[in-house]
Structure formats: C-alpha cells, structure tokens
Amino acid sequence: MEKQPRHRVHREFANTQRLIVECELSNCPVCGSVLKPRRPWHMRKTVQTLKGPLYVAGKSKECVNPACPKVGEHYYASRAWRISLPKSTYGLDVLAFIGWQHEHEHRQLVEIQQALNERGILVNERNVGKLYRQFLGLLGAVQEPNRRKLEATVAQHGGVIWAIDALQPEGYGSLLYVLYEVFSGIPVGAMQREHISADDLVEWLRPYQALQLPVLATLSDGEETLEAAMKQCWPEAPHQHCQAHFLSNLAEAVLDYDDELRLNLRNDLGGLPAVPKNALETGNGAQKPKKRKNSSLLG
Numbered sequence: 001m002e003k004q005p006r007h008r009v010h011r012e013f014a015n016t017q018r019l020i021v022e023c024e025l026s027n028c029p030v031c032g033s034v035l036k037p038r039r040p041w042h043m044r045k046t047v048q049t050l051k052g053p054l055y056v057a058g059k060s061k062e063c064v065n066p067a068c069p070k071v072g073e074h075y076y077a078s079r080a081w082r083i084s085l086p087k088s089t090y091g092l093d094v095l096a097f098i099g100w101q102h103e104h105e106h107r108q109l110v111e112i113q114q115a116l117n118e119r120g121i122l123v124n125e126r127n128v129g130k131l132y133r134q135f136l137g138l139l140g141a142v143q144e145p146n147r148r149k150l151e152a153t154v155a156q157h158g159g160v161i162w163a164i165d166a167l168q169p170e171g172y173g174s175l176l177y178v179l180y181e182v183f184s185g186i187p188v189g190a191m192q193r194e195h196i197s198a199d200d201l202v203e204w205l206r207p208y209q210a211l212q213l214p215v216l217a218t219l220s221d222g223e224e225t226l227e228a229a230m231k232q233c234w235p236e237a238p239h240q241h242c243q244a245h246f247l248s249n250l251a252e253a254v255l256d257y258d259d260e261l262r263l264n265l266r267n268d269l270g271g272l273p274a275v276p277k278n279a280l281e282t283g284n285g286a287q288k289p290k291k292r293k294n295s296s297l298l299g
C-alpha cells in the first residue's frame with residue numbers, strides 16, 4: 001500500500017465508485033506457469049476524474065511454481081496508471097483535459113481551474129499548473145528518473161515488457177497513446193493524435209527502441225497498427241494481446257451498473273420494516289425462526 005505524503009489533504013467524497021485493477025500478466029515471464037492472484041491490495045487511492053471520484057485498488061499476482069528461479073516474485077497491477085499517474089490523485093483524463101484546453105482552446109490556467117471546479121473537481125490554480133507540467137512531461141521523451149527505474153527493472157527481471165494503450169479522454173476526438181513498462185508500472189511516454197499510422201507509431205517509439213534495453217515481450221490490445229509497430233521496433237520480442245485490457249474494458253462498462261445495484265439494494269432492503277416481535281414468538285406451530293440480533297437486514 002502506498003503511503004500518502006503528509007502534506008496531502010485527506011478528502012472524503014460522496015458516491016465514490018470502486019475499480020479493482022489486476023496485474024495484466026497471466027503467466028510468469030520466467031517459467032511460463034500461470035500466476036496466482038494475491039489477496040492484499042498493493043495500492044489504493046481515491047482519484048478525482050472527470051466522471052467523478054473513483055476509488056482505485058491494485059491487486060498483484062505471484063509466481064508459485066517452486067521450480068521457478070523467480071518463485072514468490074510479485075507482479076503488480078501496473079495498469080492502474082491508466083486511471084492516474086503513479087502518486088497522483090487526479091485522473092489522467094483531468095491532465096488530458098488541462099493539456100487540451102490550454103494548447104488547443106488557448107485558455108488560461110485560472111479559466112481551466114474554474115471549468116474543473118464547475119465539473120466538481122477540487123483543485124487550485126497552482127495545482128492546475130503542476131498537472132499541466134506533468135502532462136507535458138508525459139508527452140516528452142524518456143526522462144532521466146524513468147531511465148534509472150527502467151535500468152533497475154532490467155536488473156531485477158532481466159528485461160522490460162513494453163505495452164501500449166490508446167485512451168480516449170472524454171470531451172474531444174483525439175486519442176492519447178501511452179507507452180508504459182509492465183513490471184514497474186511506469187508510463188514512459190505519450191502522444192496525442194487524431195489519426196495515426198504504423199509509421200507514426202514507429203517514429204514515436206524510436207527513442208525507446210534506442211534505449212537498447214532487453215525486451216522480454218510486448219503487449220497491446222488487438223489493434224493491428226499497434227501490433228505492427230511494436231513488432232517492427234522489437235522484432236525479437238514475442239507479442240501478446242493483452243487479455244486484461246479486454247477484460248477490464250468489460251469491467252468498466254458494468255461498473256456503473258454494479259454501483260447502481262449496490263445502491264438500489266441498500267435503498268430497497270434498508271427501508272424494510274423490522275420484523276414484529278410477536279411474529280417470532282407465536283410462530284403458529286411452524287418452525288420457530290432463530291432470533292436475529294439486528295431486525296433490519298442491512299444493519
């Protein structure tokens with residue numbers, strides 16, 4: 001679990017939705033055996049997104065094959081960055097919104113802050129500036145701290161796994177492509193475009209290819225251009241379609257219904273009248289029900 005920095009204000013939000021993100025690897029990258037999900041969450045935080053507050057928790061997996069040299073190794077739900085960058089409590093969609101408003105709509109940071117406040121996002125002008133710089137950092141080339149983390153990942157796992165996700169933040173037509181490393185969960189670079197060819201992608205990936213890190217595998221969803229570009233940049237690395245992407249996309253679609261169902265159940269059942277006392281005691285010869293501590297179903 002991540003420790004919150006001391007200066008961070010603790011905020012309570014009403015109607016927070018929940019999202020559990022799982023490690024996207026299905027098999028151990030070393031021995032190939034199926035990874036076992038671990039119960040405790042390795043990360044949890046509440047994130048402000050344009051769609052409202054979201055409670056995000058990450059579940060890791062581990063290799064349990066006793067013959068594997070990496071038995072007991074934990075693999076984290078690196079894809080949680082898709083909701084918000086590591087250590088940030090603002091959604092990636094908020095960053096993309098700020099970037100778009102500032103660069104394409106030429107709005108000042110204070111105007112963007114007001115627009116965000118109107119959408120229910122609690123943020124001050126200083127933080128809007130900070131989030132804008134984080135977004136620019138994400139769009140930039142590999143940063144030095146990231147390079148060091150990637151080298152540490154190679155030392156620990158023997159290589160990196162590159163994955164690409166295409167996101168469509170709400171409110172505008174351009175896609176946000178993000179390249180991230182699976183073991184470390186670091187989003188290393190992003191590109192914002194409306195239409196993209198495999199050549200554009202290869203061009204974008206060139207600085208990462210030039211890092212010359214050993215690449216154990218590449219991951220993407222089923223989009224052909226993504227797969228072609230990754231195969232061109234890292235021809236030696238096996239490419240996998242990320243099943244977790246598909247599954248978590250499905251989960252996102254049912255999330256609203258899941259929450260609505262919970263809420264409705266609570267409203268329906270919470271309002272039931274308590275069972276009258278004498279109904280339990282007289283029983284009319286029928287089997288006598290056990291006494292409940294709480295008469296209401298959802299205490």
Ligand SMILES: [Zn+2]
Pocket residue numbers: 028029030031032033063064065068069070071
């Ligand atoms: Zn293993």
